[in-house]
Amino acid sequence: MSDASDKLMPGPEGKTPRFYEVDKGHKTESYLTAIHGNPIPPQPSSSNPANPIRYDPVGEKVDLGGEGSVKPRENNRIGLTEQDLSAYRNDPFWKGLRWLLFVLFWLLWLGMFILAILLVCFSPGCALSIRPSWWQTAIAYNIWVPSFQDSDGDGLGDFEGLISRLDNLRKTGVQTIWPSPFLLSDDFSNAIRDHKAIDSKLGVNEVADKFIDYCKYHDLRLVISIPLATTSTQHDWFLKSASASLPDNRNYSNFYYWLNKRPSNPAAMFAVHKNVTYVHEVDQPKAAILNWGNNNVREHMFGVLSSWIDRGVDGFHLTTVEYLARNADFSKPDWKSIYDILKDVRKHVDTYANESRLGKKIAIFMRAEGAEEKLKSSLAETGLDTIVNYELTNVEKNTKVCHISEETVASCAHEILSDVLLFHSLKPNVWPHWELSNGFVSRLSARAGSRSHAELLILLQLMLPGTNSFYYGEEIGMRDLQNDTRVMVQRGAMQWDSSLNAGFSTSQNSKIPVHPDFVNVNWQNQWKDEKSPLKMFSKLAKLRQRDETIMQGETLISSLIDHHAFTLTRFPSSEATIAGQIYVCAVNFGKSTSILPLESLPHHGSLEKVQIVVATSNSIEWRSRNLLNLSEKTLALPSDTGIVFKYSPPPTKPLTDH
Structure with a gap:
């Protein structure tokens, strides 16, 4: 047996034995040779080299003679020799049989080939089924991040908290996450301070990439809101534009609309900075309007979109679209020019995604509150994937839409659904996108008059064709906050369980109030109950992902x-x-x-x-x-x-x- 330094080789039964040697006269044999039963025969003696011996495959000795010629073994022959076969080569019977089999083979092959062609040609055709793109049937979950989950006990929701709840959302059938706010801004508004950073009140910038990675891990798509036309007056672009007389800032001179004289109409859109007037979003002086007629603005904004595509987002919700271009006195949108800008945005996003070899579709959509059908159709022709149907957010008892004499919202909901469904049937280029509530209107249970009627509306929405967006908490029937002015009534803390602050925060002084009914109405209770609004939501949300009729x-x-x-x-x-x-x-x-x-x-x-x-x-x-x-x-x-x-x-x- 060899020593421990010998090389190891794989062995039987998963073992790794060492090489060893077996004495075979003047030769040795390895372990592998030994276990395969293929011994090395003894070599001829050096005293008789002229008479070599060769072993045949079964180990019998064959004398090769002095010239190395093989002497045949008379009694160990297997099969016919060439001389035996030659007798059949020209025999008429066997020759004819060979030709017959040859012809039959090719006739059979040709017949099967023709039959295959006939089956393809005359078989009934199957309907071509093309699976919709991810955004076309998505259940998008719109989250007001400051009110969703607090991770550090400061009483304000953040992205680390949102990450910790992604598994809850995935289990309920949510497919797309739509967080708001996202970018760094003034007071969670369209006044963006930095287009490439998340809001510092909701987490450090590195958390954005962590959040994107976790969305991918949970198989969730991510769309973010991007104000295309406004920035904060504290944005680096605005500050450079306001100091464009400096040589280093010269390229920013026309980034915004600067006027020598303040117009009188409309007064709500003009403010003064360093004795010069600039144009801003209505009633929002901190949100200065970008001048998209400037090529530098386009390049910078396209760079913003490209950077987020690189970081892994799947789509963009475009806001402030109506400010991309205005008429001469800034009082109305210049829609014709806006259409051209949106086409350029679409082209850039598609081109960049293709050149980056991402292999995925980047969705682009917008809300168009108050938009008429003609405007929706024109916006769709610019390349936008969807335009959110705002009409259902008007469903509310005792209003001009749902008159007090109707007692319930059934009649107005039916009328709105009928009209919008008809519009989409006549305009198939406008992909349906439904929304019953968002962060800027009262919650559904308040508008519908009761939780049971809100649940009926959600049931209807889940059965509608196209994309569906749901506002956080509506799936469990959350209500508007009462008698609290710290936040808007529809932005109360998400009700996760019956613990302190409904599981939203461990803070004793949470900055986000919670509705007092959280002890009974919360995510945890409803997930355990098979007969709950949450389970109804979950079953239909998951059905929408796999059933072609609903898709x-x-x-x-x-x-x-x-x-x-x-x-x-x-x-x-x-x-x-x-x-x-x-x-x-x-x-x-x-x-x-x-x-x-x-x-x-x-x-x-x-x-x-x-x-x-x-x-x-x-x-x-x-x-x-x-x-x-x-x-x-x-x-x-x-x-x-x-x-x-x-x-x-x-x-x-x-x-x-x-």
Whole structure:
């Protein structure tokens, strides 16, 4: 056996034995040779070199003779020799058989080839299914970061806190994170101080990259808000532009609109800096308006977008778009010029993403409060991916939209949905993007009049086609704050659990107030309860990620029944190739049971066994996966209740000749 310094080799049963040697006369054999049973034969004696011996593969000795010629083994021959085979070569029978088999092989091959072509040509075609881009069916979660989660006990939410809650959001079915505010600004506004840094009140700048990385880790997309047209008067660009007489600042002279004389109209857009007038956002003197007619401004702003693309964001929510270009007295947007600027933004983002080989689509969208249908359509033609439908944020009891005589928001919600769905059916180039609430309007439960009606509206929104944005806390039914002026009423602390400050902060003096109902209404309680608004939200949010009918199907809204009830149906978009499930969302905002007719449902066939997908949390008799018999083509829906059920269309009958 060799010593420990020998080289190691792999061995049987996962072991690593050493080399060892086996005495074979004048030769040795390695371990590997030994275990494979392939011994090295003894070599001929040096006294008789003229008579070598060779071993055949089975270890029998063959005398090679003095000339090295092999002497055949008479009794150990296997198979036919060449001389034996030559007798069959020209035999007519075997020669004909070979030709017959050769011809049959090629005829069979040719027949199979033709059959394959015929199958391809005459088989019924399949509908081409193209999966939507990530932004087209996303559940986007709009977060007011200062109110979401405090990580350091200072009483203010921050990005470290948001990172700690990403797993909660992923579990509920959220696919895209949309944090606001994000960039460093004056008082969380459009007055941006630094386009490449997050707000210092919410974390150090390095946390931005950590936040982006954690979003990727949780398979969450990230979109950030970018004010294209405004900066703070404390921004480095503004300060250099205000001192453009200095040689180093000469290129910044026309970054903003500087006027020698202050116009009288509109007074809300002009302020003075160092005895010179500049133009700003309405009623926001800290938010100076950039001059996009200046090429240096374009280059700098394109650089901002490029830097965030490099850092890993997936999309941009563009704000202050209406200030990109103005008419001569700055009183109105110059939309024609704005369209051209947005086209340039789209071109730059796409070009940069392609040149960077990121291999992903960067989404660009905006809100357009008060925009008419024509304006929405024109904005979509600039290359914007979506324009948020603002109309549903107007749903509110006892207003000019939802008149006091209507008692509930059912009628105005139905009217708005009908109008906007019709618009999108006529303008397919405008991708739907729905929003019921945001950080600038009261929470849904306050506007709808009750939590149950807010839940009905969220149920409807989750069944709508296109992109959906939800404001934080609406999935659990959070309410407006009461009697507190520290923050806007819709920006109360996120209600995570029943502990101090609803789990938002450990501070004894939190800067963000919490609604007193957090003990009962919180994320933790609802996640444990299968019959909760949060679980209803989660089930439908996850269904939207995998069901083609909800992702790409058509939409049908019924007439209003009893002034308070209606249905919203999603069905496969191609009638020629009916496939997939049909989903019906039925809601009743009224105080009594409504009988909803189902005769107009598409491809309804037999409704004897329809399956419940989800029901609102106040539903007593209905639960997910229960079966219903709706063969009478009617549905008795209790008050303040909503339900989503599904059924399969009838099988298509093949066409026959008569």
